[in-house]
Amino acid sequence: MPDDVRAAVRPAEIEVDPEAGLLRILWQDEHESIYELPALRPHCPCAVCQGEMGIPGVVNDATTFTQEQSTLVDIQEIGRYALQLIWADGHQTGYYTFTLLRSLCPCETCRAARARNAQ
Numbered sequence: 001m002p003d004d005v006r007a008a009v010r011p012a013e014i015e016v017d018p019e020a021g022l023l024r025i026l027w028q029d030e031h032e033s034i035y036e037l038p039a040l041r042p043h044c045p046c047a048v049c050q051g052e053m054g055i056p057g058v059v060n061d062a063t064t065f066t067q068e069q070s071t072l073v074d075i076q077e078i079g080r081y082a083l084q085l086i087w088a089d090g091h092q093t094g095y096y097t098f099t100l101l102r103s104l105c106p107c108e109t110c111r112a113a114r115a116r117n118a119q
């Protein structure tokens with residue numbers, strides 16, 4: 001991986017503000033991502049939510065989440081590669097890799113870049 005790509009998926013600082021419902025990651029390339037925690041819940045990458053081996057997951061575009069399901073109670077850093085998000089309904093099997101999180105960055109710049117790539 002080239003250095004600039006690596007820096008884009010390595011966090012320099014991670015901050016959670018459960019009361020505001022926000023997760024802030026400052027990346028080593030000095031990009032800052034501020035996520036609304038409930039917006040991360042539908043992206044839970046675990047096999048139950050997203051499915052695996054041809055079996056559909058329980059989450060799709062039409063899925064709605066209860067407040068409990070989208071309230072974060074804890075966050076654990078898994079090695080150097082992922083964050084485990086633990087939700088109030090007890091769901092905690094989703095390991096959000098930093099690559100995934102960076103690809104979900106909701107800032108204007110990243111959203112615009114994703115829209116360009118999708119065309």
Ligand SMILES: [Zn+2]
Pocket residue numbers: 044045046047048049050091093094
């Ligand atoms: Zn899940």
Ligand SMILES: [Zn+2]
Pocket residue numbers: 031032033105106107108109110111
């Ligand atoms: Zn961004």
